Amino acid sequence: MTGAVPAAVTAVARLQALPGREAEVRAQALALVAPTRAEPGNLSYRPYxxxxxxxxxxxxxxxxxxxxxxxxxxxxxxxxxxxxTAALLAEPPVVRVFSA
Known part of the structure; x- marks a missing residue:
């Protein structure tokens, strides 16, 4: 019998920019793509x-x-x-984490 397969993790985060700070939140969200994708174990990172x-x-x-x-x-x-980003958001990020 082989060892258990580690469960994959999916995280869904919701962000809401303060009025007038939308462009800054956009820049922060997009700036995280490259360094996050380069992390070991990252399968995808997509801001929408x-x-x-x-x-x-x-x-x-x-x-x-x-x-x-x-x-x-x-x-x-x-x-x-x-x-x-904390100063740019109308509320703290809401993060939900799911395991496969």
């Missing part, structure tokens, strides 16, 4: 701007396993982006 709700974003992330997701949460580029 809501076409009917200005300044609303959904970010879909897929990770090979819980360990890679946790590593991402501790990454310097994410911590820096969250610190900068």
């Amino acid at each position: 701007e809501d076409p009917v709700a200005p300044g609303a974003w959904v970010v879909l992330e897929e990770w090979a396993d819980e360990a890679s997701w946790q590593s991402h949460l501790a990454s310097p580029h994410l911590a820096g982006a969250l610190a900068r």
